[in-house]
Amino acid sequence: MRLRSVSLAALLVAMSPVAVLAQTQAAPSAATTPQAAELPAAPVSQLVSEVNIPWTRFQLDNGLTVIVHEDRKAPVVAVSVWYNVGSKDEPAGSTGFAHLFEHLMFGGSENAPGSYLGRMRNLGPSNLNGTTWFDRTNYFQTVPTPALEQALFLESDRMGYLLGEVGQDVLDLQRGVVQNEKRQGDNQPYGLVQYARLEALFPEGHPYRHSTIGSMADLDAASLETVRNWFRENYGPNNAVVVLSGDIDEATARPLMERYFGSIARGPVNTPAEADVPTLPAPVVQVMHDRVATTRLSRSWVVPGLLSDDAVPLSVAASVLGGLASSRLDNILVRDEQTAVQVSSSMQDFHRVGFFDISVNVKPGVDAAEVGRRLDAIVADFIQNGPTDEEVARVATQYVSQRIQSLEQVNGKANVLAEGQLYAGDPDHYKKELAEYASVTPAEVRSVMQRWLTRPVYDLTVAPGEREAYAEAAASPSGAAPVPAAEIQRVERMPMPEIGQVPDLVFPSVERATLSNGIKVVYAHVDTVPVTRVGIDFNAGYAADAANRLGAQAMMIDLLDEGTTTRNANQLAEEEERLGASVNVGASMDRTSADLSAVSANLGSSLTLLADVVRNPAFAPAEIERIRGARLAALASEATQPGAMAARALPPLIYGEGSPYGRSFTGTGDTATITALTRDELVATHDAWIRPDNATIFVVSDLPLSQVTPQLETAFGDWRAPSAAKGAKDFAAAIPAPTNRIVLIDRPQSPQSLIYGGAVLPVSGTDDLLALNAANVTLGSDFLSRINSDLRETKGWSYGVRGTVNTLEHRVPYIVNAPVQANRTGESVAALIAQYDRFLGAEGVQPNELERTINGNTRSLAGGYETSGQILGALRSNALYGRPDDYQATLASRTRALTAAQMDEAARRDIHPDQFVWVVVGDASVVRPQLEALGLPLEVRPAAQ
Structure with a gap:
C-alpha cells in the first residue's frame, strides 16, 4: 500500500537510491503470493440505505435559511454558518478579502468586543474554527446545549453587528497574520505549486484564477472603508445558511433564531460568480525548481463542478487511477515497475468547476522524462478502456463507508446539509451523490474521461534545485495610507444570554473480556452509526x-x-x-x-x-x-x-x-x-x-x-507467541543536565523561521498532570495563551504559536512550536522567553484566565468524546497512562476544584525556560545576526546534518 505517515511530524514521501538487501530467508514474493478466499461483504446498496440525516428547514423574514437536524446522542449542538461568498467572488484588486474576513470575524463584534475565540472558549466548544475556499466561507462550533443561546448571540452579532470593531488597527494586525499564514504555506516543499497551477489553467479574469489567500498587494492597498464595504455587500443573512445539528428540534430552534438573527437587516443578494470550464488552447509544459528531495510530475485539467452529472464518474476515475491503495498507478509505477515512490490522483469539485489532478513522485536515479512518458501512456490506456466493474464497485463501497463514518459527529452532518443547501438548494444532495456512486458504470466513467481528459493538459515538473524568485509577502504590511472611514453607528442589542448549567460528561461504561490465548479486550458500546x-x-x-x-x-x-x-x-x-x-x-x-x-x-x-x-x-x-x-x-x-x-x-x-x-x-x-x-x-x-x-x-x-x-x-484466539523473547525497553539512562542554548539549522531561501524549543520535564505521563495542563492552557496551548496572544494577536509575527506538554508514558517534554517571519526571529525568541519568565514569575494565572480554563475544559468534555474514535482514544490513553476507567467521567469535578495557586505551583515546579534548548530552522544569512544578539550560546548546523 501507499507509504503512510507514521511520524509525529509531517512527512512527504520521496525516494533515494535503493540498497542491496542480503536475502537470508525465503519468502513469497508479491507476484507469487497465493490468493486467499474472497471475504464476504455486505452489498453497497445495504450500506447506502443506512445513510440518512432527517432535517427540517425554515427561512426568516430577512432571508436567512435555517436547517435543523435532531440528534440526541449527546447534550451538544453544532452551529454551522455558511456564507455564500468565497474567493471566486472577489473582483480584481480585492483578492484575499473573503479570507481576510475569516480572520476579522474572529476579532470580536460590537456587542461582544474582544476576541471571539476567547468568549467561545468559555462556552466549552469543540470543532471551533472557520475556513474560506473558492466558493464559501464557513464558521462552526459544537457547544454544550446550555451554551447554545450564547453561541447564537455571538454568531448573530458578528453577522449583523461586526464593523464597529473593525478599525484600522485591527485591519493592519490581521493583514500581518494573513501574510504569515501565506509564508507558512509557501515555506513548505512544493509550496508554490498552487499558484503556478491556477495561473496556467485559467485565463486572466477567470474567478478561479487567483488563490484563496489572495494577493498581499491587494490586501495592503485596501482602505478600511473598502474592506468594510466588502462585508456589507456579501455577509447579509440572505446570503447565509445556518445549520443547527444535535440536541435540538425545530420547535426550539425557531424562536431562538428569530430572537438572535431576526433583526439583522437583509443585505444585497450575492449571486455566485459564473465561471465556465476553460480548455487550454494547447498543452502547457512547465518546469519549476524547489528545495525538494524528489522530482514530482503532475498532470491537471479543469473539469465540471460538483453539480454536474459528470462529477461522480470523474471522481470514480480519479480513485481507480490513483486514489485507491489498489490504484492503477500504484500497481504499475510503484509496485511493479518501481519507477515512482508515491502517486495520487484526485478530483476536487467546487461549485462551478473541478480540478482533476495526477501526481507522481519519481524514484531518484530514474529518468523523470521517461516516467512522464510512461505515466501518459497509462493514463491514455485508462481513458481508452476505462475501469472494470470490480474497480468501480470498490470505489463505491469505500466512498459510502467513509461517508457513514463522517456522519458520526453532529458537525459532520451539519456540514453535509449546509453544503447541499448552499450549492444545490437541497440539503439532501448527498443522497443524490450516494445513489450515483452506487449506480455508476464503467462505461459512464470511460465516457466522461474521454470527454474531459483528452483535452490539452497542464504538465508540471517540480525538480530539486534552488527555488526561483517569487512574489514573497512583504516583511511587514505596508498598509494603505489611512483614509478616515465613516463612523459606525452601533446598535445596542439585548443583553448577552447566560450559559446554563452544563451537565458533567457521561462516559460509556467500560467492559472487558479475555480471549482464549490471554489477550485482554477493552470495550465500550456506542451506537451512533x-x-x-x-x-x-x-x-x-x-x-x-x-x-x-x-x-x-x-x-x-x-x-x-x-x-x-x-x-x-x-x-x-x-x-x-x-x-x-x-x-x-x-x-x-x-x-x-x-x-x-x-x-x-x-x-x-x-x-x-x-x-x-x-x-x-x-x-x-x-x-x-x-x-x-x-x-x-x-x-x-x-x-x-x-x-x-x-x-x-x-x-x-x-x-x-x-x-x-x-x-x-x-x-x-x-x-x-x-x-x-x-x-x-x-x-x-x-x-x-x-x-x-x-x-x-x-x-x-x-x-x-x-x-x-x-x-x-x-x-x-489461536494466535500464539513465538519462542523468541518478548522485547523490553530500557529507560535507565540518565537524562543529561539541560544546557540553555540555540541550535540554528541553516535552511536557505526560507521566508519564515521555525522556532522549536523545549526541555524534558521532571514528570511522566503516568503522573497526575491535570494542574500542569490546565496552567499551560493559559501559558501555551490555547489560542488565547500568553505566547500566541503576544506573537500572533498583538505583534502579528506568526500565524500561530503553541507550547505543549507532550504526554509520553515516561518523562515528558515541553515543546514550543513557533513559525515566525524571518526578520522577526530573534525578537520572537526573546518575546517567548519573556512571556515564560513573566508567567512563571509574578504573573501567573489571572482570575479571568482561571474561569476561562475551567469553563472551557469542563464544558467541552461532551463534544470531546462525541465520536467512537474519540472514545477509542480515551480507552487507549487510560491504559497507557495507568488511569482508571472512570478517568474521563471525573475530569469535570477534578477540574472545577483546581485553583490558580495549584496551577501556578505545577507550572513553576515543572517548566524552566532557562533550561530550554531552542532549535531554529531558518535562513542563517538572515537569522544568525538576530540570534547572536540574544547572548545565548549558538551553534549553526547545515540542513543536511
Whole structure:
C-alpha cells in the first residue's frame, strides 16, 4: 500500500537510491503470493440505505435559511454558518478579502468586543474554527446545549453587528497574520505549486484564477472603508445558511433564531460568480525548481463542478487511477515497475468547476522524462478502456463507508446539509451523490474521461534545485495610507444570554473480556452509526528501537500491510476497499498499533483482514527493497521540511542519545540503519514486539460485546507467541543536565523561521498532570495563551504559536512550536522567553484566565468524546497512562476544584525556560545576526546534518 505517515511530524514521501538487501530467508514474493478466499461483504446498496440525516428547514423574514437536524446522542449542538461568498467572488484588486474576513470575524463584534475565540472558549466548544475556499466561507462550533443561546448571540452579532470593531488597527494586525499564514504555506516543499497551477489553467479574469489567500498587494492597498464595504455587500443573512445539528428540534430552534438573527437587516443578494470550464488552447509544459528531495510530475485539467452529472464518474476515475491503495498507478509505477515512490490522483469539485489532478513522485536515479512518458501512456490506456466493474464497485463501497463514518459527529452532518443547501438548494444532495456512486458504470466513467481528459493538459515538473524568485509577502504590511472611514453607528442589542448549567460528561461504561490465548479486550458500546473501531496496541513504538537500529520499528510497520503469506499488497488493498474497511498500522513513541475501522455489517471479514496483516506478514524481498527505498526517501524528504528537521534535531539535544526518547520524533531513524536492515532483523523485530503476549485490543462498536468477542476470538484466539523473547525497553539512562542554548539549522531561501524549543520535564505521563495542563492552557496551548496572544494577536509575527506538554508514558517534554517571519526571529525568541519568565514569575494565572480554563475544559468534555474514535482514544490513553476507567467521567469535578495557586505551583515546579534548548530552522544569512544578539550560546548546523 501507499507509504503512510507514521511520524509525529509531517512527512512527504520521496525516494533515494535503493540498497542491496542480503536475502537470508525465503519468502513469497508479491507476484507469487497465493490468493486467499474472497471475504464476504455486505452489498453497497445495504450500506447506502443506512445513510440518512432527517432535517427540517425554515427561512426568516430577512432571508436567512435555517436547517435543523435532531440528534440526541449527546447534550451538544453544532452551529454551522455558511456564507455564500468565497474567493471566486472577489473582483480584481480585492483578492484575499473573503479570507481576510475569516480572520476579522474572529476579532470580536460590537456587542461582544474582544476576541471571539476567547468568549467561545468559555462556552466549552469543540470543532471551533472557520475556513474560506473558492466558493464559501464557513464558521462552526459544537457547544454544550446550555451554551447554545450564547453561541447564537455571538454568531448573530458578528453577522449583523461586526464593523464597529473593525478599525484600522485591527485591519493592519490581521493583514500581518494573513501574510504569515501565506509564508507558512509557501515555506513548505512544493509550496508554490498552487499558484503556478491556477495561473496556467485559467485565463486572466477567470474567478478561479487567483488563490484563496489572495494577493498581499491587494490586501495592503485596501482602505478600511473598502474592506468594510466588502462585508456589507456579501455577509447579509440572505446570503447565509445556518445549520443547527444535535440536541435540538425545530420547535426550539425557531424562536431562538428569530430572537438572535431576526433583526439583522437583509443585505444585497450575492449571486455566485459564473465561471465556465476553460480548455487550454494547447498543452502547457512547465518546469519549476524547489528545495525538494524528489522530482514530482503532475498532470491537471479543469473539469465540471460538483453539480454536474459528470462529477461522480470523474471522481470514480480519479480513485481507480490513483486514489485507491489498489490504484492503477500504484500497481504499475510503484509496485511493479518501481519507477515512482508515491502517486495520487484526485478530483476536487467546487461549485462551478473541478480540478482533476495526477501526481507522481519519481524514484531518484530514474529518468523523470521517461516516467512522464510512461505515466501518459497509462493514463491514455485508462481513458481508452476505462475501469472494470470490480474497480468501480470498490470505489463505491469505500466512498459510502467513509461517508457513514463522517456522519458520526453532529458537525459532520451539519456540514453535509449546509453544503447541499448552499450549492444545490437541497440539503439532501448527498443522497443524490450516494445513489450515483452506487449506480455508476464503467462505461459512464470511460465516457466522461474521454470527454474531459483528452483535452490539452497542464504538465508540471517540480525538480530539486534552488527555488526561483517569487512574489514573497512583504516583511511587514505596508498598509494603505489611512483614509478616515465613516463612523459606525452601533446598535445596542439585548443583553448577552447566560450559559446554563452544563451537565458533567457521561462516559460509556467500560467492559472487558479475555480471549482464549490471554489477550485482554477493552470495550465500550456506542451506537451512533453502524461502525466498529478496533485498535490493537503493542507495547513497542519508536522507543523500542535499539540505539544502533533506529528506524527498524517504522520499517517493520510499513511492511505489515505490504503483503502477507496469503495476500499480496494489492490483494490486501482490494479486500479493504471491497469491504469498506480501513486497516492502518503505525506507531507513537510508546506504542505500535494496528487499527481497523469497519462498517459493522462487514466486521467479521474485516477482522480476518486485520489479523492477516498483524499475524502473517510475508516480508517479501521485493517489498522490503521497495519499502527500504521509501524509508530512505522519507529521510531525504525530512531534510527539506522545517517541521521534520526540527523534530529530528531536538530530542537528542534534550534527552541525550542514550534515552529511548532521545531520537527523532518522526521515528524514521537514520540512513545507515535503513540501508543495512536485513529480512532476518525485520522478522526478529516483529517477533519481539508484535505478539499476543504484548497486545491489548480496544473496541468501540454499535454491536454488543457478546457479539464482538466471538469474532475477535475467531480472528486472534489461536494466535500464539513465538519462542523468541518478548522485547523490553530500557529507560535507565540518565537524562543529561539541560544546557540553555540555540541550535540554528541553516535552511536557505526560507521566508519564515521555525522556532522549536523545549526541555524534558521532571514528570511522566503516568503522573497526575491535570494542574500542569490546565496552567499551560493559559501559558501555551490555547489560542488565547500568553505566547500566541503576544506573537500572533498583538505583534502579528506568526500565524500561530503553541507550547505543549507532550504526554509520553515516561518523562515528558515541553515543546514550543513557533513559525515566525524571518526578520522577526530573534525578537520572537526573546518575546517567548519573556512571556515564560513573566508567567512563571509574578504573573501567573489571572482570575479571568482561571474561569476561562475551567469553563472551557469542563464544558467541552461532551463534544470531546462525541465520536467512537474519540472514545477509542480515551480507552487507549487510560491504559497507557495507568488511569482508571472512570478517568474521563471525573475530569469535570477534578477540574472545577483546581485553583490558580495549584496551577501556578505545577507550572513553576515543572517548566524552566532557562533550561530550554531552542532549535531554529531558518535562513542563517538572515537569522544568525538576530540570534547572536540574544547572548545565548549558538551553534549553526547545515540542513543536511
